[in-house]
Amino acid sequence: MIEIKNLSKTFTLKGQNIDAVRDVSLTIQDGDVYGVIGYSGAGKSTLVRCINLLETPDSGSLRVNDSDLITFENGKLLYGASRTPMKEKQLNAMRRSIGMIFQHFNLLDRSTVFDNVAYPLKYSGMNRKEIKDRVHEMLQLVDLTDKRDAYPSQLSGGQKQRVAIARALANHPKILLSDEATSALDPDATESILALLRHLNEKLGLTIIAITHEMAVIKSICRHVAVMEDGRVVEEGNVYDVFAHPKQDITKHFVASASALNRVDKLLHDDSPLVQVQPGELLVKLLFSRDSVGDSVISQISRDFNVSINIVLASVEVLEGSPLGGMIAIFKGTEENMHGALDWMKAHHVEVEVLRRG
Ligand SMILES: Nc1ncnc2c1ncn2[C@@H]1O[C@H](COP(=O)(O)OP(=O)(O)O)[C@@H](O)[C@H]1O
Ligand SMILES: [Mg+2]
Missing domain, CATH: 3.40.50.300 (P-loop containing nucleotide triphosphate hydrolases)
Structure with a gap:
């Protein structure tokens, strides 16, 4: 800890x-x-x-x-x-x-991959054979055994970071x-x-x-x-x-x-046809979380409130095994039904924001 x-x-x-x-x-x-x-x-x-x-x-x-x-x-x-x-x-x-790795890898440019990984073991009291075995173990761990004699300049960025990780973990x-x-x-x-x-x-x-x-x-x-x-x-x-x-x-x-929904700001700014609303329509942003899974919410409100839903943008991803995301959609229906639908969603843990009213 x-x-x-x-x-x-x-x-x-x-x-x-x-x-x-x-x-x-x-x-x-x-x-x-x-x-x-x-x-x-x-x-x-x-x-x-x-x-x-x-x-x-x-x-x-x-x-x-x-x-x-x-x-x-x-x-x-x-x-x-x-x-x-x-x-x-x-x-x-x-x-x-405590091991540490950095953005720019901080490798020793004039030393081979082997020597870079062996470097922190110098003062560990290990003998040459033990050091060799440990370096081999570390290079296996990061899948770089074939690069042991290469120099950093001969490696890609990802490979350099693997060497840095092997070096950072060499002391366990x-x-x-x-x-x-x-x-x-x-x-x-x-x-x-x-x-x-x-x-x-x-x-x-x-x-x-x-x-x-x-x-x-x-x-x-x-x-x-x-x-x-x-x-x-x-x-x-x-x-x-x-x-x-x-x-x-x-x-x-x-x-x-990090959300695709963010693109809606640009669509609104550019007054894109995608976000135009007619009288009686609402442009809404809905955010779902694990307490409010998107699909069932949408089918439920279109069925129970007779609101038609035209999805403009949607983005759902899985974080820690739970869905997280939302959508931008145009709702169409009677004033009363649309309010009913919005209230129902709020009560079911959907975050609702009306972006435009027709
Ligand atoms: N050695 C230093 N001497 C003076 N100012 C420093 C030093 N290291 C960091 N700072 C300042 O401390 C603040 C935080 O820096 P830093 O921890 O590097 O932030 P981050 O990693 O989030 O970009 C910055 O204003 C930076 O300029
Ligand atoms: Mg920093």
């Missing part, structure tokens, strides 16, 4: 204070895939760098795996109930227990921090790296913290998510609940950015 409590980190740059992380508290369970999403500059990288102590927080506390509590005070790291200053050895052991950490690991990759390579991370989570029980500005990453692999804005966590919970019922504007933005 990772417990972060009231963590803050301020940088000073040219006499100006930048509060990169402000009073963040999060708990991440073992074996979870936990996403942190936010725009550039939100403080995501600083937050993860505080977890493996690449960055020293100014205040707050942290507990990682079964370690004692680490408390931060005026740039000091105090360990355990006795609050003794943390020793270099403890710090290194803790860093080794329980936690992997991923800082925008797929942001520099094309869609195919992104999908294959996300599939690998999912596999590692399931096969090894690896806890993954995935920092990203892309909703697709969160939807693809995360079970929980925190939304960061201006150094703070503004919304947090399981992925389905956060995305089905976003509360903060920024979360709504992220949800909208």
Whole structure:
């Protein structure tokens, strides 16, 4: 488990204070895939760098795996109930227990794939044979055994990230921090790296913290998510609940950015024929969640309220095994029936918004 409590980190740059992380508290369970999403500059990288102590927080506390509590005070790291200053050895052991991967891979360009993966094992006390076996095991895990003698420049972006993952896991950490690991990759390579991370989570029980500005990453692999804005966590919970019922504007933005329904704004703006309504018609946006499955709702209202429904746009996806999505449709019927249909849907957990009235 990772417990972060009231963590803050301020940088000073040219006499100006930048509060990169402000009073963040999060708990991440073992074996979870936990996403942190936010725009550039939100403080995501600083937050993860505080977890493996690449960055020293100014205040707050942290507990990682079964370690004692680490408390931060005026740039000091105090360990355990006795609050003794943390020793270099403890710090290194803790860093080794957490792997990390980056957007630009951070490989050693002049070293082969083998040497890149072997690098973190140098100071582990393993002998040459053990290192060779471990590197082989890691390259098998990421499906790159045939590239052991290649140099990074001879690899695709996706292959480079696989090498970085093998290196990050060489010490068998329980936690992997991923800082925008797929942001520099094309869609195919992104999908294959996300599939690998999912596999590692399931096969090894690896806890993954995935920092990203892309909703697709969160939807693809995360079970929980925190939304960061201006150094703070503004919304947090399981992925389905956060995305089905976003509360903060920024979360709504992220949800909208990933939905095909968003195209309706452009259609409205362009006054497309698709969104023209005649007198007696309504253009409505419906959002469904697991409490209100789309199909049965539509057939029910057209039957019970005698409302005809012309679907303009629809997008339903499956998140954590449950459907989530919605549609833009034109309703046609008597005033009374249409109101009846809208009220019925609201009572059945469909979010309803009337975009245009004819
Ligand atoms: N080493 C540093 N020195 C000064 N300011 C920094 C440093 N690292 C990050 N920052 C600032 O802290 C804020 C958060 O940065 P960062 O954690 O990298 O955000 P994100 O990863 O969400 O893009 C930004 O305003 C950034 O400019
Ligand atoms: Mg960053």
